[in-house]
Amino acid sequence: MLDQNSRLRPISKIALQRLPYYLNYLKKKQKEAVKNISAPMIANGLSLNEVQVRKDLAIVSANGGKPKTGYVIDILIGDLEKFLGYDNVNQAVLVGVGQLGKALLSYKGFDDYGLEIVAAFDTDQNKLDLTINDKCIFHMDKLKDLCERLKIHIGIITVSAVNAQAVCDQLIECGVLAVWNFAPVHLKVPEHILVQDENMASSLAVLSRHLAETIEKTN
Amino acid sequence: MLDQNSRLRPISKIALQRLPYYLNYLKKKQKEAVKNISAPMIANGLSLNEVQVRKDLAIVSANGGKPKTGYVIDILIGDLEKFLGYDNVNQAVLVGVGQLGKALLSYKGFDDYGLEIVAAFDTDQNKLDLTINDKCIFHMDKLKDLCERLKIHIGIITVSAVNAQAVCDQLIECGVLAVWNFAPVHLKVPEHILVQDENMASSLAVLSRHLAETIEKTN
DNA sequence: TTGTTATCGATATAATTATATCTATATATA
DNA sequence: TATATATAGATATAATTATATCGATAACAA
Numbered sequence: 001m002l003d004q005n006s007r008l009r010p011i012s013k014i015a016l017q018r019l020p021y022y023l024n025y026l027k028k029k030q031k032e033a034v035k036n037i038s039a040p041m042i043a044n045g046l047s048l049n050e051v052q053v054r055k056d057l058a059i060v061s062a063n064g065g066k067p068k069t070g071y072v073i074d075i076l077i078g079d080l081e082k083f084l085g086y087d088n089v090n091q092a093v094l095v096g097v098g099q100l101g102k103a104l105l106s107y108k109g110f111d112d113y114g115l116e117i118v119a120a121f122d123t124d125q126n127k128l129d130l131t132i133n134d135k136c137i138f139h140m141d142k143l144k145d146l147c148e149r150l151k152i153h154i155g156i157i158t159v160s161a162v163n164a165q166a167v168c169d170q171l172i173e174c175g176v177l178a179v180w181n182f183a184p185v186h187l188k189v190p191e192h193i194l195v196q197d198e199n200m201a202s203s204l205a206v207l208s209r210h211l212a213e214t215i216e217k218t219n
Numbered sequence: 220m221l222d223q224n225s226r227l228r229p230i231s232k233i234a235l236q237r238l239p240y241y242l243n244y245l246k247k248k249q250k251e252a253v254k255n256i257s258a259p260m261i262a263n264g265l266s267l268n269e270v271q272v273r274k275d276l277a278i279v280s281a282n283g284g285k286p287k288t289g290y291v292i293d294i295l296i297g298d299l300e301k302f303l304g305y306d307n308v309n310q311a312v313l314v315g316v317g318q319l320g321k322a323l324l325s326y327k328g329f330d331d332y333g334l335e336i337v338a339a340f341d342t343d344q345n346k347l348d349l350t351i352n353d354k355c356i357f358h359m360d361k362l363k364d365l366c367e368r369l370k371i372h373i374g375i376i377t378v379s380a381v382n383a384q385a386v387c388d389q390l391i392e393c394g395v396l397a398v399w400n401f402a403p404v405h406l407k408v409p410e411h412i413l414v415q416d417e418n419m420a421s422s423l424a425v426l427s428r429h430l431a432e433t434i435e436k437t438n
Numbered sequence: 439t440t441g442t443t444a445t446c447g448a449t450a451t452a453a454t455t456a457t458a459t460c461t462a463t464a465t466a467t468a
Numbered sequence: 469t470a471t472a473t474a475t476a477g478a479t480a481t482a483a484t485t486a487t488a489t490c491g492a493t494a495a496c497a498a
Contacts, residue, residue, distance in 0.1 A: 020420035067475045068465045085427040103322030178426045194429040201239035208304040210413040286445040
């Protein structure tokens with residue numbers, strides 16, 4: 001069923017990552033009771049190019065805009081949410097209940113993005129059988145059983161860099177198809193598995209470099 | 220002093236973000252007592268193209284590799300750390316002491332990346348005058364004074380989406396030149412200010428999409 | 439010593455992503 | 469009702485990023 005409304009029209013990763021920004025912006029406008037919006041307006045609000053905005057929206061929505069008035073905000077929001085899969089829930093497990101793991105477990109906002117962390121895993125005896133935000137923490141021994149029973153497809157890795165690859169391998173063994181990796185290492189995975197890295201070291205590299213450049217210039 | 224060893228040779232943002240992966244990989248090899256390493260070897264370890272590896276390393280290091288043996292690991296590590304600014308410390312303030320803010324404040328690993336969070340700020344009376352990981356939490360009133368006194372150039376935003384732009388404006392007003400933004404909104408800033416986004420919604424979009432595609436294929 | 443080979447560094451090509459231009463048209467205005 | 473204009477959507481171009489190819493050379497083996 002690859003019809004016009006299919007969620008599966010091809011989109012680049014980089015374009016995909018822009019979509020939540022559109023959605024956020026449009027919802028803000030919706031709250032301000034704006035009914036229609038043009039690509040140049042969105043582009044201005046998000047510091048993007050207007051052609052890029054049109055192309056991104058064309059991928060997401062079959063309901064095109066009209067000359068002079070633009071797009072209908074309500075429809076666009078619906079199409080974006082559908083495209084991003086916010087209407088159906090993806091279940092995930094989290095491995096590594098350190099500071100960051102706990103923070104993610106506590107975070108209530110994932111529901112809005114269609115993600116539900118169903119359980120957490122760790123090897124540290126002291127952490128087991130606790131609950132954080134109603135999510136149980138189990139020993140790694142129980143990973144496979146739970147993942148297979150609940151058909152979990154997303155694994156969140158918040159263990160240390162040295163343990164990340166081993167955990168990743170286990171998750172894949174358990175049937176996980178997509179990994180959200182917070183450890184600052186490259187993970188080797190089979191071709192059909194997706195790894196989405198959240199590497200703070202990479203971000204800090206960008207920040208640090210910008211400062212070095214800016215401060216050098218002023219000298 | 221734009222000589223060969225200057226940290227300021229131009230580099231794209233995307234290449235910059237790869238550098239911490241090289242560093243991590245090389246350190247792992249260093250621990251294994253490996254002395255020399257070739258671009259094809261690194262490329263294989265990090266699932267990159269070998270030409271890309273050579274080009275990235277050429278930006279970072281004036282100490283090129285030799286045919287048949289490759290690069291000297293110890294030298295490469297030094298050059299990478301210098302390029303990434305791990306030798307000097309960048310001080311930052313954090314605004315928004317919620318779950319995520321607390322987790323970042325607690326994180327001990329930023330030292331390794333040359334980042335020091337010197338203080339945190341919030342408007343919630345209940346959070347003030349606490350300390351997390353030896354970092355004081357002050358009222359936003361005190362932001363400007365502290366930033367100007369300590370010449371802070373990095374601001375970390377962990378407030379909600381609705382408040383992020385206002386906080387960002389304040390940080391810039393206080394002399395911050397680079398913003399690390401964890402709020403899922405686009406921030407408008409003057410041209411010379413850098414915003415590095417850490418948008419979980421964008422990451423989740425990539426994960427969710429991959430699952431939708433993979434599961435559709437198997438049907 | 440001399441050939442063989444893995445690798446570098448440079449250059450060329452390809453792929454991806456972003457932006458500019460052009461044409462048609464829906465809406466607003468004179 | 470005719471005209472001007474903002475905007476969509478399509479197409480063309482530019483910029484960026486990634487990959488392939490090629491000649492030179494250091495290390496190794498015969």
